[in-house]
Amino acid sequence: MRKTLISLLVFFSLSASAQEVLTLEACKQIALTNNRILRIDSSNLQSAKYSSKSAFANYFPDISFSGIFLRLNKQFQMFKNDLLLPVIPYQAIDAANMQVSMANLNNPQIAPLTFALDPATGMPLIDANGNPVFKNYAWLPANQSKLGEKDNFLFNLSLTQPIFVGGKIYYANKMAQNAVEIARYKTEIDRQSLLYEVEDLYYNVWIIDKKYKLALKHLDLLKEIEKDVENYLKEGLITSNQLLMIRSKINQAQVDIFKAKNGLSVQKQLLNQKIGRDIQQDFTVEDSLKADFEVIQNILNTQLSIDSRPEVK
Numbered sequence: 599m600r601k602t603l604i605s606l607l608v609f610f611s612l613s614a615s616a617q618e619v620l621t622l623e624a625c626k627q628i629a630l631t632n633n634r635i636l637r638i639d640s641s642n643l644q645s646a647k648y649s650s651k652s653a654f655a656n657y658f659p660d661i662s663f664s665g666i667f668l669r670l671n672k673q674f675q676m677f678k679n680d681l682l683l684p685v686i687p688y689q690a691i692d693a694a695n696m697q698v699s700m701a702n703l704n705n706p707q708i709a710p711l712t713f714a715l716d717p718a719t720g721m722p723l724i725d726a727n728g729n730p731v732f733k734n735y736a737w738l739p740a741n742q743s744k745l746g747e748k749d750n751f752l753f754n755l756s757l758t759q760p761i762f763v764g765g766k767i768y769y770a771n772k773m774a775q776n777a778v779e780i781a782r783y784k785t786e787i788d789r790q791s792l793l794y795e796v797e798d799l800y801y802n803v804w805i806i807d808k809k810y811k812l813a814l815k816h817l818d819l820l821k822e823i824e825k826d827v828e829n830y831l832k833e834g835l836i837t838s839n840q841l842l843m844i845r846s847k848i849n850q851a852q853v854d855i856f857k858a859k860n861g862l863s864v865q866k867q868l869l870n871q872k873i874g875r876d877i878q879q880d881f882t883v884e885d886s887l888k889a890d891f892e893v894i895q896n897i898l899n900t901q902l903s904i905d906s907r908p909e910v911k
Contacts, residue, residue, distance in 0.1 A: 632874025
């Protein structure tokens with residue numbers, strides 16, 4: 599039992615000592631990797647680039663190729679018997695609806711081109727079935743309407759080159775390029791905003807952590823003073839009111855520690871949420887922050903900071 603208890607104590611002590619320490623740069627990298635908005639921006643940027651390439655491709659010829667293959671077990675015949683079809687001149691067709699016009703057929707100038715006329719009467723000849731006899735007939739032999747016995751191929755290759763479309767291709771390509779730039783600036787804006795929020799939350803955690811540690815030291819100091827005051831009270835050097843004042847300050851210090859601890863926990867949860875981790879995952883921040891003088895100089899240079907923003911480029 600004692601060995602088990604010792605093993606558990608060693609395990610928990612090692613776990614506490616191995617608590618994760620997050621640096622500011624590590625938080626930024628984790629946030630850039632896990633942030634969903636940046637992933638969406640990256641997808642939108644890639645989509646805009648592909649659209650730009652597609653718009654630029656309209657400058658080049660459009661080549662298309664199609665093929666049809668038909669395999670038959672036996673010959674395919676369009677009609678079984680020979681066909682004898684009357685031929686109607688194009689003057690008898692109404693151009694409006696592309697149908698045969700009876701008015702045109704009865705026209706004295708068109709009728710001789712359509713029907714076989716009786717020289718004696720000048721009227722169309724009538725066959726045994728009472729139908730007019732046409733002047734010309736088209737003969738379609740059935741044996742010429744057969745298709746190949748087995749393999750039939752049909753290929754089509756077309757090439758279309760735009761020459762002038764009123765600037766449509768140029769402006770479409772220009773708009774696609776602008777869409778790429780807008781998507782790129784949107785990605786950069788979201789990236790800078792994310793890094794700023796991560797820095798702000800990280801510094802808040804660092805500040806509250808320092809306040810929490812300072813409150814603990816303040817409480818330890820007050821407890822040491824309490825011991826001294828109790829000894830002074832026993833010796834009759836001070837009154838009990840002074841001891842009560844010290845204990846009141848100790849109570850206030852304990853309240854401050856409670857507030858600082860809760861505030862630190864909340865800030866850690868907010869930082870975990872912002873960088874895309876489990877909000878209950880515990881960590882510690884660096885004990886001291888390194889000053890980046892180049893960044894500080896850029897911050898102090900207000901005009902440079904404004905000019906570097908994607909919104910004003």
